[in-house]
Amino acid sequence: MLKRRLASAAMLLTVVAGGLVATSAPASAAPNYQLPFPCGQKWRLNTWDSTHAPALDMVREPQSQTEGSPVVAPASGTVNQSYYHSNAGNMIQINHGGGHFTTYIHLQSRAVSVGDRVTQGQVIGRVGHTGPTSNGTPHLHYEQGYDANGDGSASWGFEGAERVKAVFGGKAYGPAPGGEWRNVESRNGCETKVGNSVTGDSYADLLAVDAGGTMKLYSNNIVRDNGQPYTGSDPREVGHGWSTSTRIIPADVTGDGYTDLLAVDANGTMKLYSNNIVRDNGQPYTGSDPREVGHGWSTSTRIIPADVTGD
Structure with a gap:
């Protein structure tokens, strides 16, 4: 069985990536990590036993699509490790700043090198089964870490390493042994820009x-700035707290010629943010509390604004 093989691999994973360390609480908040896979993909996550948790093994659903699936950065950062390890196979570690790190092992291939700057959603490699501790089973071994001893990296791959519970989109997966989550959908790169x-x-x-x-x-200044839209001035900050929205859909819902926003949260609740740019000193979507307009939208894989009725 896959579970037994992966659990066995977890127990064998002693890679001597660093000495045992005394853990400490992070001094700064971790980035808003998203699952390290493209938007819409669904994955199974397992912590396995106490020698493996809080690290996660990730297998795509369906499992047959795991091998070769792209791995993307869960947050922006700088690559500080990228090499082939004799036990773990192809591995990458990213420094996200503030002592926070993520580590990826058993990769089929690596698309980044040490010193490369990566952005959230950028492909960094592909899922594989390299290294003897993969037990020949395609999966991503993933760790979120914190540099407790201040040596500039997070030790990984063994019980007692500087690894912490994994959190994606504000939801924790672990750290207890025996955890399993099915069909976890990636929101990495999902509709972060709307036009x-x-x-x-x-x-x-x-x-x-x-x-x-x-x-x-970013206002479109193509007419007054010689055909260079979005470059004329610094962007205008128009709101906060949008990281909890899994979908942001632009549409002129109110019919006034100005684009409103429909936002869907993790619970499937849809809210309407009316565009109040004229009456609120150029600050759209900030004039009043949003209006709740529906529920149950989390099961929809696509939400497309369109005037179907022609009104």
């Missing part, structure tokens, strides 16, 4: 949400 005319001038503006959930408006 349409926010300012009402018929030119598509951009709204960008960063890893901390801050939304910024």
Whole structure:
């Protein structure tokens, strides 16, 4: 069985990546990690036994699609390890700043080198079964770590290493042994930029949400800036707390010629943020509390705004 083989591999994984360390609480908040796979993919996560937890083994659902699946950065950072390890196979570690690290092993291939700067959602490698401790079973061994001893990296791959419980999109997976989560859907790179005319001038503006959930408006200045849209001035900050939204859909819901936003949270609740750019001093989506307009939207894989009825 896959479970037994992977659990056996977990017990064999003693890679001597660093000495035993005394753990300490992170001094700064971890990034808003997302699952390290492209938007919409579903994966099974397991912590296995106490020698393996809080590390996670990840297998794609369906399992037959695991081998060769792209691995993407769960948050921005800088690659500080990328090499072939005699036990773990192809491995990568990313430094996300503030002492926070993520580690990936058994990769089929690596697409980044030490010193490379990566952004959230960027492909860094592919899932494989390299290294003897993979037991020949395609899966991603993944760890979130914190540099407790301040040596510039997080030790990995063994019981007592500087690894911490994994959190994706604000939800913890672990750290207890025996944890299993089925069909965990990746929200990495899902609709983080939305376009349409926010300012009402018929030119598509951009709204960008960063890893901390801050939304910024990039106005389309293609006419006045020699055909270079989105470059004329610094972006305008128009809101916070958007990292909890799994989908952000631009649409002129109110019919006033200005793009409103429909946001769906992890529970499937849809809320309408009306565009109040005219009456609220150029700060759209901030004038009042959002209006709740529906439930049960978490089961929808695509939400497409369209005037179907022609009204």
